[in-house]
Amino acid sequence: MRKIKIGICGYGNIGKGVELAISQNPDMELVRIFTRRNTNDIIPVSRVPVIPYEDISRYSNAIDVMVVCGGSAKDLPEQSPFLAGHFNIVDSFDTHNKLMQHFSEIDKQALANEKVAIISTGWDPGDFSVQRVNMNSALPAGSTYTFWGPGVSQGHSDAIRQIEGVKDARQYTVPKDIALNCIRGGKTPVLTEREKYFRECYVVAEDGADQSAIENSIKTMEDYFADYDTKVFFISERDMKERHSKMPHGGFVYHIGTTGDGNKHIIEYKLQLDSNPEYTGSVMLSYARAAYRMNRNGEKGAKTVLDVSPAMRSIMTREELLKSGWI
């Protein structure tokens, strides 16, 4: 069997997650990793060659799908459109209010180059997007709820690290059980962010720093913490390393719909992830398979996860799926 040749662009947490997932997908092989860092500084687990980003377009014939693993703020708006001009790509773009712009810039490049670019893959956007749309198609008269967590929010952790006197910080977003159980019971409340989540902050302070000033700076931070029930815990550097070095995450999508004479139906989808980047990388790789197959079927242009059928993502053929017992 000819394997699908994968490239990874960007070797951060998600890039490493994609690399680890390759070995679980026997129809794929990792060909190259691309980086803007000094290539000598990177020794990938898989030992594949590491190539400078500026040379990436030379590999357009050697790679079937480029998995673009940069950040949504700065990397992807620049890299994804450029790379869609040379490769089938998948990315995990998650800046919602810039989705249309990202989509249309990539669409132009991918159409011109006759490639498929699947954007915003991962779990949210990604799995959760698929669930929200499928739930609303199955039950058009209903209410949909998304909860993130319990899990680490990188953005909120970074925001705390900017505060004077903070050496390190980790922020967990934790859904409130009272809200989850209300919905599980079939109620459809209107919930504020404060009613949905706790924010738990674990902080390592500099020696001699004013802890109550730090706590106050966190709890009053606009856009990040001011509108939430925020708890701040000061811990040692050692505790941070030992207890908070993993990147767990997860969340819930609920849909409560009605049919006929008030019959109620509750759908729940729940993710509980030990490693956010490893799961994200693994999901991205399944969409890389879809990008490859859709392009071989003659499709081109920008796509979202909503344009991808389950069969396209599966390692099995359509006939194998019919015989699999999974239908």
Add this chain to the structure above:
Amino acid sequence: MRKIKIGICGYGNIGKGVELAISQNPDMELVRIFTRRNTNDIIPVSRVPVIPYEDISRYSNAIDVMVVCGGSAKDLPEQSPFLAGHFNIVDSFDTHNKLMQHFSEIDKQALANEKVAIISTGWDPGDFSVQRVNMNSALPAGSTYTFWGPGVSQGHSDAIRQIEGVKDARQYTVPKDIALNCIRGGKTPVLTEREKYFRECYVVAEDGADQSAIENSIKTMEDYFADYDTKVFFISERDMKERHSKMPHGGFVYHIGTTGDGNKHIIEYKLQLDSNPEYTGSVMLSYARAAYRMNRNGEKGAKTVLDVSPAMRSIMTREELLKSGWI
């Protein structure tokens, strides 16, 4: 906006569920109901004309998608291939070991007639099939579990009704919490059917019937009850009517997968349905939309739910979905 013209073939519980769902999907209209019963015996809620089944092929130009609502044992093997020769169709065929044969017979007809036929829609097969395949694509190294219930099993209820001295019966399949919680905790046990389910039987006995003989007949019935922890409750006819006339159902799909250095990820999908046929009908209708659109896009032949992208099922256009906030 031109509405999608829907026909319903078969006016049992599922046909009625489809009819109720039409009003929640403003891009669709119900055109006709077809039945093999005496058309005078049927007064549909929606007041649409009821037409004898033998005249159905005359309506091939008037109907965009026929929703085939017969039973999997006798109706669908005959009706779905025939109807796929005249219409885009969806059905809810659920006899797993005959899936390939059903698929290929319909495929022939639908290809020859350039129609799309989406088979085995509903929730299992249907939603659960989509979940099982997506979960395995996201996490190839893992274990998948399906549980049905708590809910009424029509087949098992019918089996009890065949026993001498039984006037009426209702059987609930109930997943065992100990099994569910074991999996939710991230364990991947090998489970027998007995370890997964209780079977709860509510029975109305004929006057003077031997209840202990009935109970024994149920509990020892091969293929249905002998391999389960079965509980039998004798109740009055009135209790049967008041407490057991709804058709609730539901179930769970779990996937426990690992990535990297033993990181564990748990995915749970849960359905809790007040009315099995109404939910099934509503899901089928979303696939009817997909069948119509896929056919307009030039597709033809038999499809399963695995061949349908989320966007095809949604009432929204691709552009509306990009702007919806659901991605």
